[in-house]
Amino acid sequence: MTESRTASAKNGAKKEAAKEKGAERGITVKKAENFTEWYSQVVDKAKLADYGPIHGTIAFTPNSYGIWENIRMPFDRMIKETGHKNAYFPLMIPESFLKKEAEHLKAFAPEVFWVTQEGSRKLADRYAIRPTSETIVYYFFAKWLHGWRDLPILVNQWCSVLRAEIKDTKPFIRTSEFLWQEGHTAHETSEEAAKEVLLILDFYKTIAEDYLAVPVVLGKKSNLEKFGGAEYTTTIEAMMPDGKALQMGTSHNLGQNFAKGFGLKFLGKDEKEQFAWTTSWGISTRMLGALIMVHGDDAGLVMPPKVAYKQIVIVPIFKKDEGNMVVDFSKKLAGKLQEFRVEIDLREGVTPGYKFNDWEMKGVPLRIEIGPRDIKEGTVVLVRRDTKEKKTVKSDDVVKEVQAMLDSIQQHLFDEASKRLKESITDAATYDELKQVVSSKGGFVRASWCGKDECENKIKQETTATNRVIPFDQGRSGKCIVCGADTETIAYFAKAY
Amino acid sequence: MTESRTASAKNGAKKEAAKEKGAERGITVKKAENFTEWYSQVVDKAKLADYGPIHGTIAFTPNSYGIWENIRMPFDRMIKETGHKNAYFPLMIPESFLKKEAEHLKAFAPEVFWVTQEGSRKLADRYAIRPTSETIVYYFFAKWLHGWRDLPILVNQWCSVLRAEIKDTKPFIRTSEFLWQEGHTAHETSEEAAKEVLLILDFYKTIAEDYLAVPVVLGKKSNLEKFGGAEYTTTIEAMMPDGKALQMGTSHNLGQNFAKGFGLKFLGKDEKEQFAWTTSWGISTRMLGALIMVHGDDAGLVMPPKVAYKQIVIVPIFKKDEGNMVVDFSKKLAGKLQEFRVEIDLREGVTPGYKFNDWEMKGVPLRIEIGPRDIKEGTVVLVRRDTKEKKTVKSDDVVKEVQAMLDSIQQHLFDEASKRLKESITDAATYDELKQVVSSKGGFVRASWCGKDECENKIKQETTATNRVIPFDQGRSGKCIVCGADTETIAYFAKAY
Numbered sequence: 001m002t003e004s005r006t007a008s009a010k011n012g013a014k015k016e017a018a019k020e021k022g023a024e025r026g027i028t029v030k031k032a033e034n035f036t037e038w039y040s041q042v043v044d045k046a047k048l049a050d051y052g053p054i055h056g057t058i059a060f061t062p063n064s065y066g067i068w069e070n071i072r073m074p075f076d077r078m079i080k081e082t083g084h085k086n087a088y089f090p091l092m093i094p095e096s097f098l099k100k101e102a103e104h105l106k107a108f109a110p111e112v113f114w115v116t117q118e119g120s121r122k123l124a125d126r127y128a129i130r131p132t133s134e135t136i137v138y139y140f141f142a143k144w145l146h147g148w149r150d151l152p153i154l155v156n157q158w159c160s161v162l163r164a165e166i167k168d169t170k171p172f173i174r175t176s177e178f179l180w181q182e183g184h185t186a187h188e189t190s191e192e193a194a195k196e197v198l199l200i201l202d203f204y205k206t207i208a209e210d211y212l213a214v215p216v217v218l219g220k221k222s223n224l225e226k227f228g229g230a231e232y233t234t235t236i237e238a239m240m241p242d243g244k245a246l247q248m249g250t251s252h253n254l255g256q257n258f259a260k261g262f263g264l265k266f267l268g269k270d271e272k273e274q275f276a277w278t279t280s281w282g283i284s285t286r287m288l289g290a291l292i293m294v295h296g297d298d299a300g301l302v303m304p305p306k307v308a309y310k311q312i313v314i315v316p317i318f319k320k321d322e323g324n325m326v327v328d329f330s331k332k333l334a335g336k337l338q339e340f341r342v343e344i345d346l347r348e349g350v351t352p353g354y355k356f357n358d359w360e361m362k363g364v365p366l367r368i369e370i371g372p373r374d375i376k377e378g379t380v381v382l383v384r385r386d387t388k389e390k391k392t393v394k395s396d397d398v399v400k401e402v403q404a405m406l407d408s409i410q411q412h413l414f415d416e417a418s419k420r421l422k423e424s425i426t427d428a429a430t431y432d433e434l435k436q437v438v439s440s441k442g443g444f445v446r447a448s449w450c451g452k453d454e455c456e457n458k459i460k461q462e463t464t465a466t467n468r469v470i471p472f473d474q475g476r477s478g479k480c481i482v483c484g485a486d487t488e489t490i491a492y493f494a495k496a497y
Numbered sequence: 498m499t500e501s502r503t504a505s506a507k508n509g510a511k512k513e514a515a516k517e518k519g520a521e522r523g524i525t526v527k528k529a530e531n532f533t534e535w536y537s538q539v540v541d542k543a544k545l546a547d548y549g550p551i552h553g554t555i556a557f558t559p560n561s562y563g564i565w566e567n568i569r570m571p572f573d574r575m576i577k578e579t580g581h582k583n584a585y586f587p588l589m590i591p592e593s594f595l596k597k598e599a600e601h602l603k604a605f606a607p608e609v610f611w612v613t614q615e616g617s618r619k620l621a622d623r624y625a626i627r628p629t630s631e632t633i634v635y636y637f638f639a640k641w642l643h644g645w646r647d648l649p650i651l652v653n654q655w656c657s658v659l660r661a662e663i664k665d666t667k668p669f670i671r672t673s674e675f676l677w678q679e680g681h682t683a684h685e686t687s688e689e690a691a692k693e694v695l696l697i698l699d700f701y702k703t704i705a706e707d708y709l710a711v712p713v714v715l716g717k718k719s720n721l722e723k724f725g726g727a728e729y730t731t732t733i734e735a736m737m738p739d740g741k742a743l744q745m746g747t748s749h750n751l752g753q754n755f756a757k758g759f760g761l762k763f764l765g766k767d768e769k770e771q772f773a774w775t776t777s778w779g780i781s782t783r784m785l786g787a788l789i790m791v792h793g794d795d796a797g798l799v800m801p802p803k804v805a806y807k808q809i810v811i812v813p814i815f816k817k818d819e820g821n822m823v824v825d826f827s828k829k830l831a832g833k834l835q836e837f838r839v840e841i842d843l844r845e846g847v848t849p850g851y852k853f854n855d856w857e858m859k860g861v862p863l864r865i866e867i868g869p870r871d872i873k874e875g876t877v878v879l880v881r882r883d884t885k886e887k888k889t890v891k892s893d894d895v896v897k898e899v900q901a902m903l904d905s906i907q908q909h910l911f912d913e914a915s916k917r918l919k920e921s922i923t924d925a926a927t928y929d930e931l932k933q934v935v936s937s938k939g940g941f942v943r944a945s946w947c948g949k950d951e952c953e954n955k956i957k958q959e960t961t962a963t964n965r966v967i968p969f970d971q972g973r974s975g976k977c978i979v980c981g982a983d984t985e986t987i988a989y990f991a992k993a994y
Contacts, residue, residue, distance in 0.1 A: 050637055054624060059637045062582035062652060069583065076673060085559035086566065091588075091626075091657060091674055092610070097550070113589070114614035118661040119607040127551060129588070129612065129626070140547055140556045149844075155559060160656075164615040175831070177588055204739040240579065281825040 011015045026357065030298050035242040039170070042292055046301040046362045049171040056169040056176030063362070064172070064288055066309025068179060071287055072158065074211060075181065078203045084183065086156040089136050091159075092127035097135035097156035100261035104134065107228025111163035113176075129162045134229065134280055135252070137184040138262035145186065145276060147267045152196070153186040172289035173246070173497050180284035186264060186276040190255070193277035197253045200281045201234045206281065213304040213413040214238050214290050216248055217444070217492060219471035224460075227280075231255035237492065239424040240293045243442020245468045245494040246374045248290055251281035289497075294417050295386075301363030302385055304413050305406040312342040312402065313359045317352045317371040329375050333368065336399060340406070353435050360385060365409050366402065384409055425492070431459075431481045434493060438465045444492040448478030451489050455482035465493045523854065527795050532739040533723055533966025536667070539789055543798040543859045546668040553666040553673030560859070561669070563806025565676060568784055569655065571708060572678065575700045581651040581680065586633050589624035594632035597758035601631065608660035610673075622897040626659045631726065631751070631777055634681040635759035640667065642773060644764045645685050647753050649693070653680040668742070669786030670994050677781035683761060683773040687752070692772035694750045697778045698731045701746035706781065710910040711735050711787050712918045713745055714941070714989060716968040721950050721957075724777075728752035734966040734989065736921040737790045740939020742965045742991040745787055748778035772965075786994075791914050792883075798860030799882055801910050802903040809839040809899065810856045814849045814868040830865070833896060837903070857882060862906050881906055922989070928956075928978045931990060935962045941989040945975030948986050952979035962990045 027045060031038045043049050048064040051057075060068065076086070092115055095435035098105045108131045115127040130136065141153055158181050165176045172178075183200060187193040201218060208216045216236035230252040238246045258264070259275040268274050295302040305311050314334055320324040330344050345355050352369070359367055369381040380398055382391045386409050393401040424443030428434040434445045445465065449455060456467050459482060470491045480487050524542060528535045540546050545561040547555075557565065573583070580857040589612055595962045605628040612624040627633065638650055655678050661674045669675075680697060684690040698715060705713045713733035723730035735743045755761070756772040765771050773967040792799040802808050811831055815823040827841050842852050849866070856864055866878040877890045877895055882905050921940030927930040931942045942962065946952060953964050956979060967988045977984050 050640060052633070053591050053636060054587060057587040057589065059587065060585040062584045065584045066582065085563065087559045087562045088557040088657070088676060090551060090556065091659065092551050092554065094550050110616040112616060113612045113624075115610045116613045117611035117623070119609060126614070127610075136549070139550060143547060159586070162588065179585060278734040293946050 008051075009247070012276050026243045026361065027298060027300055031241065037295075038298075039293060042296050042301050043171045047291070048288070049299070051171075053092060054176070056165040056174075058171050058175055058177075059299045060179065060285065063309055063332075064285070067291065067303065067307050070286055070307040070309065071211060071283075072181070073488055075203060075207055076158075078206070079154075079156055079183065079200075081201065082154075084155060084156050084185075085153075087155045088157050088159070089130075089133050089140065091130055093130055093133075093136045095126045095128060097139065098128055100135060101229045104229035104258075108132065108163070111165070113162050113164055130159075131161055131163045132280075132282075133157070133159075133182055134184065134258055134278075135262070138258050138264055138278070141184070141186055141263045141276070141278075142262050145264060146268050148188050148269050150266065151186060151188045151276065152192065154183075154196075155185070156181055156183040170289070170497075172285055172287075172292070178285050180282045183279070183426065185279045186259070186269070186275070187278070188266075190277050192490075193253055193255075193279050196279045197234055197251045199282070200279075201236065201249075201251040204236050204281075204283055207303055208236055208238065208248050208287070208290075209414065211304065211306045212287060212291050212294075213306075213410055213417060214248065214287075214294050215414065215418045216226060217421075217471055217474075219249070219469040219492075222451075222453075222456055222467040222470060222491065224456055225467055227254075228251045228255050229254060231257065235469055238290050238294070239443055239494070240290070240497070241420070243424065243495065245444065245496040246286070246290050246293070247468070247496065248287060249281070249283035252279060254280060286366075295413050296363070299357070300361035300479065302413065303363040303365055305365045305410050308363070308365050310335060310343055310362075310364050311340045311406060312366045312368060312482050313355075313364045313368065314342065314344045314368045315352055315359075316344065316346070317369055321338070322372045325375065326370060326372060330370055331381065333395065333398065335368065336400060339399075340402065356383075364487065366405055368398075368402075370493050386412055428481060434459065434465070434481055435463055438463045438493070438495065442495060444468065444494050446490055446492055447481045448476070448487050449489055449491045450483055450487045451478035451486040452480075452483070455480055458482055463493075465495050468492045468494050468496060523858065524795060524797055528738065528774065528793065535793075535795075536790060539793050539798050541667045545789070545798070548668075551736070552675070553662040553671075555668050555672055555674075557676065557782065558934065560806055561782070564785055564788070565782055565802065566723075566802050567804040567806065568704060568708060568780075569678070570781070572700060572704055573655075575703070576651075576653055576680065576697075579696065580649075581653050581682075583654060584652045585654050585656070586627075586630050586637065588627055590627055590633045592623045592625060594636065595625055598726045598755055601726035601755075605629065605660070608662070610661055612660050625822055627656075628658055628660045630656075630658075630679055631681065631755055631775075632759070633818070634777075635755050635761055635775070636680070638683050638773070638775075639759050639761045642683065642761060642763050645766050647763065648683060648685045648773065649680040649689065650683040651680075651693075652682070653678055659688065663669075667786070667994075669782055669784075669789070675782050675820050677779050679777060679779045683756070684775070685763075685765070685773070687774050687890070690750055690752075690776050693776045694731055694748045694778070695850060697776075698733065698746075698748040701733050701748065701778075701780055705733055705735065705745050705784070705787075706911065707789050708801065708803045709784060709791075710803075710907055710914060711745065711784075711791050712911065712915040714918075714966050714968055716970075716989075718747070719948075719950075719953055719967060719988065721953055721969045722751045722964055724751075726751060726754050728754065732966055734788050735791070736918050736940060736991070737787070737994070738917070739790075740992065742989075743787050743790070743940065744965070744993065744994040745784060746780035750778060751775045751777060786921040792910050793860070796854070797858035799910070800860040800862055802862045802907050805860070805862050807836065807861050808837045808842055808903060809834060809863045809865060810861045810869065811839065811841045811865045812849055812856075813841065814845070814866055819869045823867060823869060824873065827867050830867065830877065830892065830895065834873075834899060836896075839924075839978075842957075853880075859891050863902055864965070865895075865899075883909055925978060931956070931962070931978055932960055935960045935990070935992065939992060941965065941991050943987055943989055945973070945980045946986055946988045947977035947980055947982040947984045949977075949980070949982075955979050960990075962992050965989045965991050965993060 027041045049058040113129045221233040234251045236248045256275040264276045316326040316330045367383040426437045428447045610626045718730040731743045733747045740873040753772040811826045813823040864880040868945045923934045925944045
């Protein structure tokens with residue numbers, strides 16, 4: 001579907017012909033010069049998303065959904081191997097449920113889509129479309145939980161959630177509906193809940209760094225930035241090329257807050273009735289936004305091989321009379337490469353150069369070029385998307401060479417992004433320094449902070465930078481850059497998506 | 498979570514203790530005597546679903562969701578191998594979209610949940626929560642489709658849909674929200690669309706018969722029973738033990754009906770602009786309802802091995818001092834059986850007999866019993882859930898024996914169900930015969946029918962039996978049992994869920 005659109009000039013429509021030949025086929029701005037427009041063009045031209053009729057909604061095309069599936073699979077495996085199971089909870093939540101946890105209601109009420117009619121009947125009570133599912137999940141947990149032997153309860157659901165975004169929507173980064181997984185667990189003790197929160201955060205780090213090749217900073221959210229209703233929130237935070245931070249996933253320790261609201265009680269080993277300790281955690285299709293922003297270049301998308309919906313494209317190159325031989329050889333080669341996600345581009349009526357550009361735009365990590373001379377010499381040409389380097393290899397070695405090159409691309413993308421993350425972090429010893437960095441270079445500003453809402457709020461109001469993360473990696477005494485109080489805490493401040 | 502509930506008597510709560518020992522642990526009615534209550538108890542006691550706070554909504558527990566995952570996986574593989582790709586389309590659909598296809602609106606408007614508010618703002622236009630996604634999908638297809646080279650478009654999405662059910666809800670069979678896949682395709686020609694419809698129907702048959710072990714009748718729906726907006730609907734139809742039919746999946750040829758409503762046009766090979774030919778098709782968690790009804794027995798659920806969320810449970814049997822040896826042996830055995838979905842039941846404080854009943858209730862196809870004497874003799878005892886037959890096998894042969902027994906269970910369930918399906922079909926030569934069968938035995942009544950809405954409606958109004966399917970397998974001339982007109986068509990009539 002999406003692959004073949006560009007070939008439609010052959011249909012003879014003048015508009016289409018103009019599109020194919022015209023400059024608008026490629027990205028028309030530089031990533032470094034107009035990042036916002038660059039992002040929007042990559043999403044459009046690599047056919048990752050398309051705007052819906054309702055403000056802030058998008059369709060996830062097969063291309064972006066394919067990447068999402070490659071994120072889902074390893075994460076799903078990780079949680080299942082650690083005893084979690086998938087389930088599914090109702091989309092609609094009675095309004096009264098949201099009101100049971102005051103902070104939670106405050107956080108989500110302004111963004112809720114409300115169902116008020118069913119067929120032609122007006123409903124007596126409004127139903128919220130889930131902005132997140134803690135409240136409805138605890139309704140069920142309370143029915144399922146009796147004694148300590150029922151714990152832990154470890155469930156997860158893959159679904160979409162809806163949060164009305166009034167302005168500044170951006171595909172994958174901020175939309176009114178997005179796809180995610182939300183995990184919900186209940187435990188016997190506070191310690192077990194705390195352990196679960198970190199187990200999952202570690203999985204999130206693995207997904208971000210080992211799969212998406214996006215390095216992250218791990219830590220806690222401040223009191224002001226934590227999830228509505230949580231004891232504390234842990235986060236993986238990434239840095240985008242425009243100097244703005246992106247929250248990539250969060251894992252919350254909810255203490256007994258929700259358990260109290262929903263009567264999530266059990267009879268403990270001590271024969272006493274007590275409230276359970278709960279956690280919740282999520283990653284979303286926002287991850288796709290990070291992937292695009294961090295790895296893309298002026299030619300378009302660059303997909304890390306592990307999550308690429310297509311890893312290899314084979315482009316046969318031939319004059320008319322040599323076609324059969326080259327196509328046959330390409331098909332045999334594709335057969336050899338079946339352990340990878342591979343496709344042969346057999347489109348007619350477009351040049352190899354057109355195909356190269358098209359697959360570069362779409363970010364396929366590895367291109368294999370095959371011509372009659374290659375076949376004669378028993379070689380194929382590998383071209384990597386990230387560095388655009390070419391390598392001629394023996395066709396007998398192609399499986400090994402392809403695997404090595406894909407590994408190298410995955411590693412290279414991560415190394416480059418890690419370098420940039422490091423460079424994006426600036427230490428600020430004074431509030432003036434922080435302000436100066438925020439308003440010029442951007443990125444993370446690392447600074448001592450006393451931990452008070454008041455000082456954090458002052459920074460937010462005066463600079464629009466927020467406290468992104470209090471890294472687990474601490475160990476530096478200092479004075480709060482706002483109030484000057486002695487503190488052991490450092491935090492990363494940045495403007496954020 | 499669900500597995501350990503029954504063990505909670507150990508907590509000392511009197512209510513729980515009573516529950517464990519009490520009769521209500523098992524199914525308290527016979528399947529043959531009170532089918533409705535039996536179904537409800539199996540769903541509850543095998544922990545497959547739990548009622549939500551909003552009428553007609555349920556939570557899919559890990560047990561039922563686990564079965565759903567085992568249906569999803571093979572179907573997902575089948576459609577991907579035939580060129581389909583997954584995508585995701587917005588949940589909310591503008592009201593105006595539903596109005597573009599008149600029959601479609603008529604069919605779904607009474608069941609739509611309407612979103613009318615976003616945060617504290619009243620919306621100018623109402624949004625429907627998708628009851629099905631044809632309209633929103635075609636909005637996007639129209640943007641993606643330019644010329645014939647863009648065809649076919651073959652996409653699928655896994656999601657939930659919402660249809661308000663006012664009365665008679667039943668978990669899996671009829672609820673206000675359910676999980677499904679909906680495929681949507683666009684083609685160059687009418688013939689290709691017709692071919693797609695049958696390709697998918699054949700996949701549905703495979704899922705129903707080879708995975709769920711539920712035999713089905715394949716055919717077309719009548720004009721009155723077809724999908725709102727379709728040229729024609731094909732269906733797989735199953736028979737439940739209470740004599741009522743269950744539609745298990747449908748595949749629709751939408752002709753150019755929706756294409757015209759949504760401007761789904763392309764420039765053809767003939768250089769002329771034309772409308773695309775589209776199809777849509779879906780199977781849902783209703784399949785779980787069929788599985789429960791068709792295979793369950795007085796002891797509870799019976800899961801076909803291929804879709805069972807757990808295929809084997811190992812129950813160690815020992816006196817206190819022999820515990821370690823038996824548990825160690827059981828763990829080694831579970832290790833050997835890793836290619837299956839296997840679990841060891843190590844719960845303390847409940848007897849082996851309790852465990853046997855518990856796993857029978859939950860429908861796990863195969864139980865392995867291991868005691869000290871078995872270990873000494875190098876044997877294990879296999880007990881199959883369907884026939885409850887026991888077989889002592891050498892523990893060295895366990896992998897082979899287990900595989901053979903699981904295959905045999907899968908086949909036996911299908912064979913038994915096929916026999917019952919055959920027995921449920923009654924030929925009626927006259928309208929009186931049809932009425933008599935419908936009001937007594939039930940099941941499918943096979944009868945000649947002229948094809949007119951009028952005759953079909955008469956049957957429906959007078960007997961409540963509907964035209965379930967016009968089987969592909971025809972070949973019998975006769976006279977319409979209502980009007981007496983000569984006809985080549987036979988149809989299956991039945992009361993239905």
